[in-house]
Amino acid sequence: MTTSVAPFRLKPWFSERVWGRQDLRPWYSETGTKELVGEAWLTGPQCIIETGEFSGREFASVAAQIGGEFPLLVKLLFPNEKLSVQVHPDDAQAAAMGEVRGKTECWYVLEAEPGAYVSLGLKDGVDAAKFRAAVADGTAEDLLRQVPVSVGDMLFVDAGTVHAIGPGSVLLETQQTSDVTYRLYDYGRPRELHLEKGLAVMKAQTAAGKVSPKKIDGFVRLIEQKYFSVDRFDRFDASTAGNIQVAFDGPGCLVGLSGTSVVKTSGGEVELTTGRAVVVPKGTGSVAVAAGAGAAFVRCMAPA
Known part of the structure; x- marks a missing residue:
């Protein structure tokens, strides 16, 4: 299939998050909000097209002209505090739960302060029962594999991998176009958890980890x-x-x-x-x- 639509630039859409930052420089001089911003969606469906014949329209509105829904959601992440411990379903699990697709993603580290880390996967021997108990007593973090990160690292986050992101980094995230996230543990913050759904899709072993360039x-x-x-x-x-x-x-x-x-x-x-x-x-x-x-x-x- 060919398309007659020339490449075009998108304006980032800024997503407010409790774990985000107010100042995103040097990446962005302003965000249009005084709230904490955790994510800049670069190819989100609500991003506004800045150039070309569709200038001024939302990205999602031109799907038919570019061959269908854009398959990749690309973001910049700006964690100033810990992200929740969460998990995403794979395609089959998502379909069984009535979702369009699952969410497999990767993180490329653009900035990293000393001590920056992500949590990626469960420690050996951790099953759903142990994880449920750890959520109840506030020790869920202790069951995750902590991975130090440096600038230039690429990490694969396979669907089904229990994961979290610590503060002090800037990450480029590339993922399937999906926002299906099951929050398992959130350090006592007053946000909704999706424990049962998350426990149902989490996997003890996945292909997640650092990838060599x-x-x-x-x-x-x-x-x-x-x-x-x-x-x-x-x-x-x-x-x-x-x-x-x-x-x-x-x-x-x-x-x-x-x-x-x-x-x-x-x-x-x-x-x-x-x-x-x-x-x-x-x-x-x-x-x-x-x-x-x-x-x-x-x-x-x-x-x-």
């Missing part, structure tokens, strides 16, 4: 899984800056991490800046990117 001609593959691949393009200097071809086998987006680049196709040019996503619709094939010195960006892509 692979150098490929012209970029670094950070992760490749069933629902997505994420690749980093950078190290452009005065001698290497210029047009590079970035291929897309399926629908995806480019996310600016630093500097400024320009995405070029026969349909026009779109500037790619820090903290913004440029959507590349299904069937585009490849785009030329004029990368300035110091620029870095990632390609988040779904299978064809």
Whole structure:
């Protein structure tokens, strides 16, 4: 399938969270709210299109023109406090519960203070009964595997993995387009828990964990899984800056991490800046990117 829709840029949609921050600089100079912001949704259905023929419309409203619902929800996460201990169902579990799809995701660490960590998976021997008891007595955190994180780490969060995120990092999250989250434990904060649903879908063992990067001609593959691949393009200097071809086998987006680049196709040019996503619709094939010195960006892509 081909599309006549040229790549276009989205305006981030900021999600208020009790564990978030007021100041998201240097990623964003302002968020439009004085509340704590935990997530910047870069490809959310409610994001506003900033460029091209659909400028001013919500992203979800152009699904028919770009080959269907965009399969990847890409976000920046800004945890200032611990996130809840939670779990997401896989596709089969989600369907059994009346949901459209499950939620498999990954985290790429963009910033990390000393001591930053995530919790990823259950310790050996932990089952639903033990976890239920730990939630009741406030010790659920003790049953999770704590993983220290540093800038450049990629972590796979397989559906069914009990997980949490500690404070002191900025993460780029790439996931299936789904917001099905079952909150198991929340440190006494007055938010709804979904303990029974969460215990029903959590798995003792999953494929979650750190993923080693692979150098490929012209970029670094950070992760490749069933629902997505994420690749980093950078190290452009005065001698290497210029047009590079970035291929897309399926629908995806480019996310600016630093500097400024320009995405070029026969349909026009779109500037790619820090903290913004440029959507590349299904069937585009490849785009030329004029990368300035110091620029870095990632390609988040779904299978064809």
